[in-house]
């Protein structure tokens with residue numbers, strides 16, 4: 001009996017690429033565009049020996065394939081996913097032993113937050129939530145939202161934190177700030193129009209995220225909650241939970257390319273998790289929060 005190797009391929013799956021185009025508008029303001037892709041590459045060709053003999057002489061390492069995604073984003077830009085995938089396919093067709101490739105991309109769409117030219121909300125992501133908890137005479141109403149994914153491509157810094165022998169994080173005065181907001185707010189008095197109230201809170205959360213020049217996600221969260229509670233009297237308390245969706249600048253120097261804050265690796269884990277409760281006049285109703293998961 002002989003066993004033969006059939007079709008095979010190798011590549012890098014789910015390369016999370018964020019490319020920021022920092023163009024300018026007619027008014028001279030800088031208008032950013034986000035290209036947010038999840039790219040997977042596969043190569044086919046004369047690669048049997050790696051499978052049958054462990055001979056890697058022909059293998060284009062999947063790590064190299066990942067690097068090509070980031071380097072081509074810088075060299076050629078990302079105009080459309082199709083154009084970008086064709087560019088990747090062209091690159092690999094020109095390499096030895098490659099006879100074919102499969103390049104795939106998922107693209108995530110972002111809508112601009114009207115407040116400025118560099119803040120975005122991910123399209124069609126969020127869920128509106130509500131809890132009514134009645135116990136005898138008492139009724140608590142919580143409104144909320146989850147998975148409100150927002151990103152700003154500038155206007156965020158993080159520095160001044162303590163350093164010791166375990167600290168490696170570089171200080172930055174210009175980073176991407178991205179998070180997925182989960183927020184709850186407790187009503188002390190009920191609004192006349194629940195839907196309008198929800199829209200108002202959502203809009204304030206987005207505008208504040210966009211407008212606050214952030215020195216930490218902590219500060220942004222607090223300002224978002226504060227702005228809502230200052231604008232909407234009936235809200236007595238808020239709880240906000242935000243993962244810090246880290247975007248790491250890709251080091252393109254090994255490829256003799258400069259990365260001017262343009263090409264990022266969007267890490268999905270681990271992530272920072274920043275949470276805060278805000279109270280009007282320092283008062284809280286702990287019983288109201290029992291059925292809301294995830295907050296300390």
Ligand SMILES: O=c1[nH]c(=O)c2[nH]c(=O)[nH]c2[nH]1
Nearest residue numbers: 158169215216217218244272
């Ligand atoms: O906004 C931030 N807050 C932190 O507490 C923190 N910690 C970290 O590593 N990066 C950040 N960013």
